[in-house]
Amino acid sequence: MAIVLEQPDHAAAIETLVDRAFGPDRVKKAVYRLREGVAPVDELCFVSIDHDGRVDGTIRFWPIAIGTDEPALLLGPIAVAPERRSAGLGASLIRHGLAEAAARDHRAVVLVGDEPYYGRFGFSARLTTRLALPGPFEPARFLGLELVPGALAGACGRVGRGWPSRRTADRATPASDSAAGAFDGFGAFGFAVAPEGV
């Protein structure tokens, strides 16, 4: 097994993995509102490759803004091929991604997922109690992790989209590809998507 940076020709395999894990309705989730018009962080998108050269795991991170304008990361989706689960692949992808994020001076990561799984990596719902997502979510599944101690200590307010980097802006998820119509309150959160090309 090897963990490598995601490449454009992995896209179809990633889509299949994520579809199998979460189904097509996944785009209705609040976290997908945070990905509209924003590209994932290129240097924090990884796949695992099996011995036959197939993509059997994927993890991505997205730029977000917490509160007024505090930059942070959204982890997800992460998915492992059903036949490869419970062998430590998910943990390897998460630990690799978090280590790379920390090495690049990111300070905090949030996600929506099960604390019984993500707790082992240090994620906790206690760190997000004063934060809100742009849409309905279960507070017990909205988890945070501090890469820098205290990074989420004063975090409160809304989580909004981050700014796409110049390098990744052309990979941004177009709003038309998502379930934008399912959520009509994003503007109330006050986080603008960067103008095209920024």
Ligand SMILES: CC(C)(COP(=O)(O)OP(=O)(O)OC[C@H]1O[C@@H](n2cnc3c(N)ncnc32)[C@H](O)[C@@H]1OP(=O)(O)O)[C@@H](O)C(=O)NCCC(=O)NCCS
């Ligand atoms: C979650 C996922 C990425 C974990 O990948 P993985 O390679 O199986 O993970 P690991 O091998 O590191 O860990 C597996 C262990 O975590 C447990 N686990 C997996 N998902 C869990 C969850 N949602 N809650 C609690 N425990 C979970 C497994 O039961 C297994 O326990 P075991 O070691 O006692 O058998 C994978 O199961 C997956 O793709 N699931 C579908 C997508 C999904 O549900 N993602 C979000 C999870 S909230």
